[in-house]
Amino acid sequence: MSESVTTHVTTSAPLATIASLSAHEGQTITLRGWLYNLRASGKLLFPIFRDGTGTIQGIVPKAAVSEEVFETLKNLTLESSLTVTGKVRADSRAPSGFELDVESIEVLQRVPEDTPFPITLKEHGVDFLMEHRHLWLRTPRQSAILRVRATIMRAAAEYFDTNGFIRTDPPILTPNACEGTSELFEMDYFDDDKAYLTQSGQLYIEATALALGKVYSFGPTFRAEKSKTRRHLTEFWMIEPEVAFLELDGLMNLAEGFITHIVTRVLESHCADLKVIGKDIAKLEAVVGTFPRLSYDEAHAMLDEAYKAGKIEAPHKYGDDFGSPDETYISSQFDKPVMIHRYPAAFKAFYMQPDPFDPTKALCVDVLAPEGYGEIIGGSQRIDSYDLLKSRIEEHHLPLDAFQWYLDLRKYGSVPHAGFGMGIERAVAWICGLDHVRETIPFARTLNRIYP
């Protein structure tokens, strides 16, 4: 069983973090963290410590420390918590450029031998790793991903905050099934009522946009889709701007500036993390700038040519939505995100404004991430006519009384307005170059897993 935790620290050396060690060269400092790995070569030990900011290798020659310190470290188990004091020394042999000449160590909690830390440095299967997600998070790659995620979320909010947007978060609990109940999580809401977890705050932020002009929301959303792919979670985070007096072209400019800002921020401070994760930084550097814009018709023509040239297996039928292989082909033709606009209105959401030049098309845009990561942004200009919106609600057999408040927005000073939503996890998967969105969030919720 586990030994007791002691928190007293007997050293007088100043505390430091591993990420800041370059500023402490030649100094004796104390780190608080965990034992990440331990190699031994007779009377010389090479413990690797981690503290959440990085890892550092310690050097422990038997002759240089007390018998107690040497024996304690020699027999220490992986992921035991500790404080370690030593002198920071530059060393060209070290991956980070620095090593720690250990002077003393204090163990807070020693991991028992009979229950060793389950995540080893060797490979593991997906099921095992997800079952131990709470411990998997400690590995350098997973920690790096979460640091990049935090920057992406901060940069996303920052872009709107510094451009005159007001954050107005919509409710998580919603009263009615807006677009069909099959993909909604349902729950009891007192007495005889039902409530549903939100699958998008869009309708609500249309209301706040008409109150405040430029708004955005940022929070978790839920979809009970029985999707089992590398791009799907049942709970994911979405950031959604909504702007009064904005039309489709302006919306595409907004999306372009938004993504460019996020990528720029990640490149500014996460090259080391991206290297640990294994992402090709050059591919991210190519993203900054203007993005190609294709109409649905142009994208269809591109797929048509690709099929005739034998580059894709199945032909794309004009009038149908693009499938996953179609999107992958289109995005592979560019090294930047691609914006595809003006899809046929027939398979798009009821609230999308028709194109005045071709009412069979909707004024909408999807942004496809490079490298086959699929749709990261979906947005549109919204219908601003009361009569048109009402008839669309009826055509889609949606309950009119549930949308009365939404129709009110077209009754009291309606204006053109537009917005989009970006799924954070897909953006993180693309920017980090991950195989699956389950690694982009601390605890992924998927079709088959809700533990831990």
Place this chain on the structure above:
RNA sequence: UCCUGAGUAGCUCAAUGGCAGAGCAUUCGGCUGUUAACCGAAGGGUUGUAGGUUCGAGUCCUACCUCAGGAGCCA
């Protein structure tokens, strides 16, 4: 919901229908510059579950369970 694949030691995987194996992890021993260290040794098994075929099943058959990848749908 549909299609495909996989379940064997704590983990990752081997094993023509014929003795249950390896690497890593753990424990013990060795090694003063290791980078997933290395070398030697030990312990560790209800082969996903239930039935069936067979002299004999991890292996073949049936059903079920779990997981993974994909399709559809979506961010």
